[in-house]
Amino acid sequence: MVGGYIIYKSIMVVLIFLIGLGIAAYSTYAERKVAAFLQDRLGPNKAGPYGLLQPIADGVKMFMKEEIIPDVSNKFLFILGPCIAMLTACMTGVVIPWSTPIIFNGVSYPLQITDINIGILYVFGVVSIGVYGIMIGGWASNNKFSLLGALRASAQMISYEIAMGLSIIALVMMTGTISLGEIAAQQSGGNWNIFYQPLGFLIFITCAFAECNRTPFDLPECETELVGGYHTEYSSMKLGFYLFAEYVNMFISSAIISTLYFGGYNMPFIGRFVTDPNMLSILGVVFLFGKIFFFIFFFMWIRWTIPRFRYDQLMHLGWKIFIPLSILNIILTGAGILFFNK
Amino acid sequence: MLTNRSKVVVNKQMTFMERIYLPAVIGGLITTMKHFFRKKTTIDYPKEKREISENYRGQHVLKVDEKGAERCTACGLCAVSCPAEAITMTAAERKKGEENKYREEKYAAVYEINMLRCIFCGLCEEACPKEAIFLTDRLVPVSGNRDEMIYGKDKLTEKSFNQVDISKRQTPEVLAFKQQKQYQHNK
Numbered sequence: 001m002v003g004g005y006i007i008y009k010s011i012m013v014v015l016i017f018l019i020g021l022g023i024a025a026y027s028t029y030a031e032r033k034v035a036a037f038l039q040d041r042l043g044p045n046k047a048g049p050y051g052l053l054q055p056i057a058d059g060v061k062m063f064m065k066e067e068i069i070p071d072v073s074n075k076f077l078f079i080l081g082p083c084i085a086m087l088t089a090c091m092t093g094v095v096i097p098w099s100t101p102i103i104f105n106g107v108s109y110p111l112q113i114t115d116i117n118i119g120i121l122y123v124f125g126v127v128s129i130g131v132y133g134i135m136i137g138g139w140a141s142n143n144k145f146s147l148l149g150a151l152r153a154s155a156q157m158i159s160y161e162i163a164m165g166l167s168i169i170a171l172v173m174m175t176g177t178i179s180l181g182e183i184a185a186q187q188s189g190g191n192w193n194i195f196y197q198p199l200g201f202l203i204f205i206t207c208a209f210a211e212c213n214r215t216p217f218d219l220p221e222c223e224t225e226l227v228g229g230y231h232t233e234y235s236s237m238k239l240g241f242y243l244f245a246e247y248v249n250m251f252i253s254s255a256i257i258s259t260l261y262f263g264g265y266n267m268p269f270i271g272r273f274v275t276d277p278n279m280l281s282i283l284g285v286v287f288l289f290g291k292i293f294f295f296i297f298f299f300m301w302i303r304w305t306i307p308r309f310r311y312d313q314l315m316h317l318g319w320k321i322f323i324p325l326s327i328l329n330i331i332l333t334g335a336g337i338l339f340f341n342k
Numbered sequence: 343m344l345t346n347r348s349k350v351v352v353n354k355q356m357t358f359m360e361r362i363y364l365p366a367v368i369g370g371l372i373t374t375m376k377h378f379f380r381k382k383t384t385i386d387y388p389k390e391k392r393e394i395s396e397n398y399r400g401q402h403v404l405k406v407d408e409k410g411a412e413r414c415t416a417c418g419l420c421a422v423s424c425p426a427e428a429i430t431m432t433a434a435e436r437k438k439g440e441e442n443k444y445r446e447e448k449y450a451a452v453y454e455i456n457m458l459r460c461i462f463c464g465l466c467e468e469a470c471p472k473e474a475i476f477l478t479d480r481l482v483p484v485s486g487n488r489d490e491m492i493y494g495k496d497k498l499t500e501k502s503f504n505q506v507d508i509s510k511r512q513t514p515e516v517l518a519f520k521q522q523k524q525y526q527h528n529k
Contacts, residue, residue, distance in 0.1 A: 034378075040384070305373070
């Protein structure tokens with residue numbers, strides 16, 4: 001029984017790891033296609049049908065490039081930086097509830113690697129470690145542009161983590177749990193948190209953009225202003241890891257946004273058409289991935305719509321607007337709970 | 343003030359709706375989404391090509407007559423008329439036995455057009471009294487090498503068995519123009 005459990009969990013871990021990487025790889029393709037379509041272009045269409053092999057071509061290119069480690073850099077930390085970025089990006093996936101358990105031969109197999117009861121805290125903890133990947137990478141390069149880029153990135157990520165955490169507190173007050181599995185289960189039947197926490201959602205998604213270093217908050221690596229930000233000195237697959245970690249992060253943030261505010265694997269009224277629990281479970285995965293893909297698209301859509309913030313505007317928005325707003329949101333939620341005795 | 347179009351800057355305070363930016367963001371998202379579904383302005387070039395005009399002015403051709411003899415007599419009018427100074431040539435005298443290669447007693451031993459200088463205006467074609475040079479609807483292929491862009495007779499002269507159709511550039515107006523007395527020697 002224990003052996004079966006370990007095998008099942010290992011399969012889940014590998015599966016989610018592979019799915020995460022696959023989606024991240026095809027996010028790079030989707031990003032280029034979406035960017036092209038939003039700009040009235042065709043986008044990559046040479047590698048394979050509709051350019052579908054483009055991510056593989058990019059990966060091969062990254063591997064084939066010359067690997068340069070600067071003489072003046074701290075070599076251990078220089079290599080550690082992208083490793084941390086990639087590791088933390090892949091680690092967050094384990095607490096996301098992909099769907100309700102599948103019952104097979106009388107044994108229930110939960111479609112969640114582990115439902116630790118502090119799921120949200122775990123996500124926040126791992127995401128916070130992600131800052132080290134950028135900071136260490138920028139510092140170890142021993143280059144002033146990398147250092148400045150790393151400073152910008154870490155300052156931005158730390159500032160926005162506060163507002164992100166505060167916006168989650170209101171949600172936690174309402175749901176009464178910080179386990180992601182329970183939060184997802186509570187939202188069945190169209191009882192999505194977005195309807196109770198619209199302000200919190202707005203703050204959360206904006207902070208998620210800032211955490212992923214996506215436009216309009218892509219100051220750490222804005223090509224037009226900096227030499228390349230914290231990964232100026234990086235080349236070959238180490239650069240690839242930084243860029244790739246960003247796309248994995250985007251996938252995970254989309255999954256968390258869907259789980260926290262958009263009902264996760266739940267879809268209203270589906271219970272009327274399908275009653276088989278296993279079928280519902282599989283449909284749940286489909287719905288969750290539909291939501292995730294929408295949010296990944298939304299990330300890209302925003303990227304080509306809103307111009308980048310100036311650095312002081314970014315800090316102004318983070319500290320003077322989002323933090324007071326999220327505190328106001330906590331107070332409003334508290335008053336609501338007290339008033340409606342929910 | 344000269345154009346009467348100057349605008350006075352108004353530093354008016356933004357209203358609350360403007361300050362929260364959300365309506366503006368949603369407006370922007372709608373604008374970009376409209377572009378998502380719009381017809382693309384670029385094309386998949388080597389597979390599909392843009393429609394070009396019937397009398398397009400592309401790569402030149404040096405014509406030969408129906409017997410396969412070159413029409414050019416190296417008179418130099420095209421080079422003189424060329425505003426970009428892209429054409430150079432060296433004349434030579436026809437020897438005995440070359441009557442089937444060159445139409446008249448004088449011919450161009452070297453005839454070069456620098457495709458990097460050429461502006462494809464068509465003045466060489468207009469100046470030519472022998473109907474020897476025409477612009478065609480073929481595009482000049484790109485090259486990574488400047489020397490390759492200087493086209494000699496090997497690239498410009500058409501083959502007698504594979505003549506380039508230039509009838510689109512000989513419209514009735516052009517032919518009527520060429521019927522004038524001073525062009526009678528061009529028969």
